[in-house]
Amino acid sequence: MANPFRWCLVSQDCVLQVNVVLVVVGLIILLDVFSHLYLKTVMFPGLRVYPVSLRTWLFWVRFMTMVSYVLNACLGIRMARHPNIFMFAGYMLVGCVVLLYTFSIAVTRFMYPRRFKFYVQMLVNQMWIKDTLGKVEVEFGCCGRTSAADYLKGSTNRTWASGSCCGEHNCPGCTSKLTDYLWTVEMDVARDNIIVSLFLFVALAIVAVHYSRVKFQEDSYDSDDSEETSSMPPAT
Template sequence: MARRCHWFRVSSAFMVQINVLLIVVGVLFMLDVVGHHYLRSQTFPGLPLYPVGLRDWLLWVRALTLLAYILNAILGIRMAKNPSVLKFALYMVIGLVVLLYNLTIASTRFMYRQKFEYFATQVTLQCWAKNMMDKLEVEFTCCGVIGVSDYQMSSTNRTWSSGSCCEKPECPGCISNIKKYLWTIEMEVARDNYFVAIFLAATLILMILFFKDVQLYDDPYEEESEDDSEYDTENYSDEIQDQPPRPQVPQRDVEAAVPDADSGAKNQPRSSLVN
């Protein structure tokens, strides 16, 4: 059975390459987390309320999850080079916990859509209250919160940004564009965590197959016993070949050297027989 399944063996070098790929993927998605934090600090700085995807606690959870993901991949490289039960168990436990966190973060992005709409609206209203709409109007090609009417109905003498589209008749309000932008960030968070979960799940399955192959095919005691038996067989055959050949005695000389008992008895004298 072992020889039939030998073609399905997962090698140590293959597992090292897979875990190196996981490290590269983790670093790339870690850069995505840093990018989301940078966008929040540049586009919506200093706001008390954010959607869930841009909150500090979720950014920290994502960063720590990816850090555990990278460290687990490093452990997987050591496991592939020097397999042991402890490393395998630790790799599987950390991998399953990280996998659960990634699936939870990714799935919750599609839940509580009403709460997302509320927080996205609050972001726009906070930017309007703090007089931060100039940059948003230029970036999102919009005017005010709902439209030009916000400037017309405002009690303060506000003027729109010179780069906005407020003078155009079909210029929309910024609330819809900001909602689309924030929802795009939520989908990027879900995408990143789904990709990480898929890579991690595939690697865990391959690691199980690798550890199974190590137990079945890479048993050092079995290999040593096979090598010793082959070595003994070879030495025995060499000893037999090194021994000099024995001289062969002709059959006639043997018969002459060993006389027949009957013939010897006949040749004896009678006196000895009588005595």
């Protein structure tokens, strides 16, 4: 019987190569995960409330997801060299779970935009109360929470950071600046997880097609052997 999957044959080398690509992509995205942690540590240290993309629990979820992503790709590389039904089952199971996590993280970044803006306002208010907004003012070219008027309305005699634009005309507040910037961080997280989801989906499809083909070939060999055995005359 002709192989119904002959139009999409996938070689063993292709399975190996696609998993090598997954390892490379996973390591690159891991660097992005740590860059967001570095941003939180340097720019917004010691705060109680953060937007979701900078929260500790999301860092650990992304970190563990990407580690599982890379380790599963390493399993795929070994499986390409030494095919095994248990490796195949484990690879597909872990791959589907990681795919679910990465896709969920990507999709949720586009949800709750109002809640995101609320958390940014809370972040700016915390920095204002702790009088640590000066670094943000210098880095993003902003002044106070809404404008330089915040320094005039405060009950304490505060002065803005040297190097900020507070003394200039039309100097914007830091809330709007940080809202735009931290939204790009949210989109970076979404982009990273969309990329790894697409690569992983393609890899799972390629591995499934390859091992389906291998199974069909083994079945055809078995049928050929059985036909030859049946055609042999009985021993006398």
